[in-house]
Amino acid sequence: MIYFEDLEPGTRRVFGSYAVTREEVLEFARQYDPQPFHLSDEAAAATHFGRLAASGWHSCAMTMAVMVRAMKEHPVASLGSPGIDELRWLKPVHPGDTITVAGTIIDKTASRSRPDLGSYRTATSVTNQDGVEVLRFTSIVLIKRRSAPE
Template sequence: MFESFYEDIVVGETSEFGKREVTKEEIVDFASKFDPQPFHMDEELAKQSVFGNLCASGWHTASMTMRILVDDMKDRRFAGMGSPGLDKLEWKKPVFPGDILRVQSTPLEKRESASKPHLGLVKTETVVVNQNNEVVMRMVSNMMVLKRNPS
């Protein structure tokens, strides 16, 4: 089932993947369900906001990033087993309709789990950039990954 495990992760090696175009419809749809602020829902009101245009909720950006990450894990048949949380989450620039998002992921450190010998723990910096190579989001997350050969 899995082909890529904890042992295959190289600290410091950056991978870039994903390509997702953001639409006005999905911005409004997400906002209407989860973050109904005017600058996410109404183009005219958004023009009067600090953003100057309709923009995605930061939580929407994080959700799209998660989808890009999970799609990549499925493609690589990566043995990810979830996350115990984030150390940092920063929304650096707004995401607008028509933006195309890509992910850059760099493992910062890894260690074997003391309590679960079949898992490794990996701290990763994930940077999301738009079509202009502008950073729109940055996060540092922690991930649990199956080991190929648990000791």
């Protein structure tokens, strides 16, 4: 189990990869983001996307799936997140792409009001199979401390 005390700013971790399928892009779009360029090859071809593109929110969901899968393999004493900062969709994600998620710990802060927890910020980057960055954000994570200070 990884606790607050184990975190070192500057540490980079590759969480893993995710293969983007046409079926998932269409299913997500139909349910959550039914804009034409997420639903139709023809509509997407008439836009700057050029071809069917995953919703940015779907890209975020796939990113989260990769991160949670990695946390199951290497458990983190995570207590969830109060949010993210600076979310940017940089390039479209297309069916057939494989995205890779990595993060670098920026900093960590012990809670002053809750000695049993802290938080840390991670610069998260998502790249496609060509190494092109498609998504970027700063995550904020709450995490348990191994032992509360006296």
